[in-house]
Amino acid sequence: MIAIKELTKIHTTEEVETTVLDNLDLEVKEGEFVAVMGPSGCGKSTLLNILGMLDSATSGTFKFLNQDIQQQSSRERAAVRKENIGFVFQSFNLIDNLTVFQNVELPLVYQGVKKSERIKLVDELLEKMGIMHRRNHLPLQLSGGQQQRVAVARAVVSKPKLILADEPTGNLDSSSSDDALDILRKLNNEGTTIVMVTHSDYDAGFASRVIRLADGKVVDQAA
C-alpha cells in the first residue's frame, strides 16, 4: 500500500536547514497495523504528515496504492487523501462549534454524500463507538476519551483504507487509551491498515509491527 524509497525531508527556516528524514525506506502492506516509535524530534510526525499528504518530501519517491504521489498535483493528492485516508491527532482537532454529529459528518459532506445517507452512516458509527448519547453535544462538553472517540469516528466514517494516528492516546488517561486502542485494533481486524505514531511500548503492543526511527532513518522493523 505504501512504498517509500530514499525519502528525504529538509525543514528550512531562516537560519537553519534541518534534515529530518534522511534517505528513508519504508513499506507498509495492506492490512498491517504498524507502530512508529523513536525519540522526540526524530521525525515521526513529519513522516506521518507526508504519508497523509499534508506535507511533501524534499526528494525521494512515495507510492501509495501504486500511485506516484510525489508526481501528483496538490489537487490530485487531495483527492487521493479524501478517498483513502483518515487522520487521528493527539489533540483531537475537533471543531468546537460543531456538534459531535456534525464533526463526524464533515468528511461525508466534503465527499458529497447526500444527507439521508450521511445521517444513516454517522448514527450507525456513533452507536458502534458508544457515543450516541452525546450526539448533539459540543466537543468541549465531553471528556478527553469521548473526544478522541469522536475524532476516531470522524477519521473512519468515510471508510478509509488507511488510518494515520499521531500519538492518539497522548492526551488520554489509561482506560480511555485502552478504548481508543481497542477501536483501532477492531478496525484493523476489519481490514483497515493503520500507521500509529506512539512513544509508548504499551500502545505499540497493539500493533503487529514496530518501526523505530533514529537520525531520520528506520533503524529497526521487528515484526
Ligand SMILES: Nc1ncnc2c1ncn2[C@@H]1O[C@H](COP(=O)(O)OP(=O)(O)O)[C@@H](O)[C@H]1O
Ligand atoms: N515546519 C517545520 N519547520 C522547521 N522545522 C520543523 C518543522 N516541523 C518539524 N520540524 C523539526 O523537525 C524535527 C522533527 O519533528 P517531528 O517530525 O515533529 O518529530 P517527532 O514527531 O518525532 O517528535 C524536529 O527537529 C523539529 O524541530
Ligand SMILES: [Mg+2]
Ligand atoms: Mg510528533
